[in-house]
Amino acid sequence: MTTNVMILGAGFGGLELASALSERLSGEVEVTLVDQHDAFVFGYSKLEILFGHQTTDQVRIPYRGITRPGVEFRQERVLTIDPATRHVVTDVAAYDPDVIVVALGADYDLAATPGFVEGGFEYYSVAGAERLRDELDVFGGGRVLLAVLSIPFKCPPAPYEAMLLLHDRLVARGLRDASELHVVTPQRAPVPVSPETSAALERAMAERGIAYTKRHRVYGIDPDARVAHFKDHDEPFDLFIGIPVHKVPDVLVEAGLTEDGWVKVDPRTLETPYPGVYALGDCAETGIPKAGTFAESDARVVADEIASTILGGGVHASGGTGLCFVEFGNGELGRVDVDFHARGGPTAPLLGPAPAYAAEKAEFGAVRRARWFGV
Ligand SMILES: Cc1cc2nc3c(=O)[nH]c(=O)nc-3n(C[C@H](O)[C@H](O)[C@H](O)COP(=O)(O)OP(=O)(O)OC[C@H]3O[C@@H](n4cnc5c(N)ncnc54)[C@H](O)[C@@H]3O)c2cc1C
Numbered sequence: 001m002t003t004n005v006m007i008l009g010a011g012f013g014g015l016e017l018a019s020a021l022s023e024r025l026s027g028e029v030e031v032t033l034v035d036q037h038d039a040f041v042f043g044y045s046k047l048e049i050l051f052g053h054q055t056t057d058q059v060r061i062p063y064r065g066i067t068r069p070g071v072e073f074r075q076e077r078v079l080t081i082d083p084a085t086r087h088v089v090t091d092v093a094a095y096d097p098d099v100i101v102v103a104l105g106a107d108y109d110l111a112a113t114p115g116f117v118e119g120g121f122e123y124y125s126v127a128g129a130e131r132l133r134d135e136l137d138v139f140g141g142g143r144v145l146l147a148v149l150s151i152p153f154k155c156p157p158a159p160y161e162a163m164l165l166l167h168d169r170l171v172a173r174g175l176r177d178a179s180e181l182h183v184v185t186p187q188r189a190p191v192p193v194s195p196e197t198s199a200a201l202e203r204a205m206a207e208r209g210i211a212y213t214k215r216h217r218v219y220g221i222d223p224d225a226r227v228a229h230f231k232d233h234d235e236p237f238d239l240f241i242g243i244p245v246h247k248v249p250d251v252l253v254e255a256g257l258t259e260d261g262w263v264k265v266d267p268r269t270l271e272t273p274y275p276g277v278y279a280l281g282d283c284a285e286t287g288i289p290k291a292g293t294f295a296e297s298d299a300r301v302v303a304d305e306i307a308s309t310i311l312g313g314g315v316h317a318s319g320g321t322g323l324c325f326v327e328f329g330n331g332e333l334g335r336v337d338v339d340f341h342a343r344g345g346p347t348a349p350l351l352g353p354a355p356a357y358a359a360e361k362a363e364f365g366a367v368r369r370a371r372w373f374g375v
Contacts, residue, residue, distance in 0.1 A: 106154060113218070141175040145240050181208075181210040185214055265286065293322030333358055
């Protein structure tokens with residue numbers, strides 16, 4: 001008898017899990033992979049869109065390319081989940097799978113920051129990256145304030161990557177001398193798990209005259225007066241870029257799967273308190289930062305759990321490992337190999353930055369594209 005596995009969300013984590021189950025449990029599982037969209041976009045491709053290196057069409061990978069045996073993709077929107085009875089309702093059908101894996105990622109709550117919808121820009125969504133790209137094309141120089149509006153947020157290095165690449169863009173357009181760049185974050189360091197990467201990013205910003213304020217928060221902006229509100233002062237801006245407040249998709253709150261804002265799981269197995277219901281990636285609270293590489297590592301944990309339920313015994317991956325490439329601007333990238341569960345505590349050494357890692361990052365994307373989509 002085959003086991004029906006329903007994966008909700010075909011992002012970084014859902015795609016890796018579908019591939020792993022097809023590879024390891026061929027004939028044992030039937031996987032239904034559901035996503036509201038018709039194509040996948042790597043998170044880092046939003047930087048490509050933002051700086052005009054690639055168009056949206058060039059970075060979209062259509063789900064119709066999924067041809068893995070035992071995996072069926074359906075473009076549907078998940079409306080309700082009853083984890084106790086494992087009943088899922090989408091805008092197209094109702095399902096009663098043996099196993100549910102929730103991989104719905106994180107949503108953005110732009111309205112949580114007063115004035116942001118009216119007067120701010122973001123590049124964390126494809127539409128936001130396109131809008132900010134167009135704004136940068138006509139930007140004539142001035143004060144750019146980039147603020148991380150809450151923790152947790154996806155991809156800890158991404159705010160710094162964007163600011164370093166923006167520096168390059170303004171230099172190329174002859175506007176850097178007419179501009180002031182400032183990054184603000186509530187965090188104590190750019191990439192807390194990697195002191196080396198944090199120091200290198202801080203050094204890169206200092207070398208380029210990019211102001212950096214940590215342990216501070218922007219609570220809202222006044223779009224008319226063009227000032228950002230901090231706790232005890234206001235700061236003027238000409239262009240405000242925010243890393244939006246992140247939240248779990250509403251459908252997961254309504255399903256009763258959340259605690260303290262994110263899906264509650266056993267960090268070892270990624271099973272929720274409901275038997276046969278797992279959660280992975282950005283929507284789950286595992287104590288690990290939100291990034292595609294960790295969603296992928298989570299997928300290996302869940303694949304092991306499902307495999308051991310079906311086949312018995314087996315090994316259990318521990319998650320929390322990943323490979324990140326960090327853009328430093330000027331054609332240079334760093335490579336960070338992260339292991340949150342290393343003996344003696346988390347490790348995340350930095351290699352580079354150096355131009356050579358650009359090819360490795362391209363290879364990272366190409367390998368996943370081939371594995372998940374066969375192209
Ligand atoms: C600018 C930027 C740069 C980044 N750079 C990197 C990087 O270099 N390396 C890295 O590892 N990570 C990076 N990330 C982070 C990475 O993109 C995410 O952490 C990763 O995609 C999380 O994977 P996930 O599977 O948990 O969720 P996602 O990949 O977000 O997938 C969730 C899926 O669920 C679907 N969904 C949501 N709600 C519903 C619903 N109700 N019904 C049906 N489908 C639904 C969504 O359409 C989506 O496809 C970056 C992110 C950004 C914004």
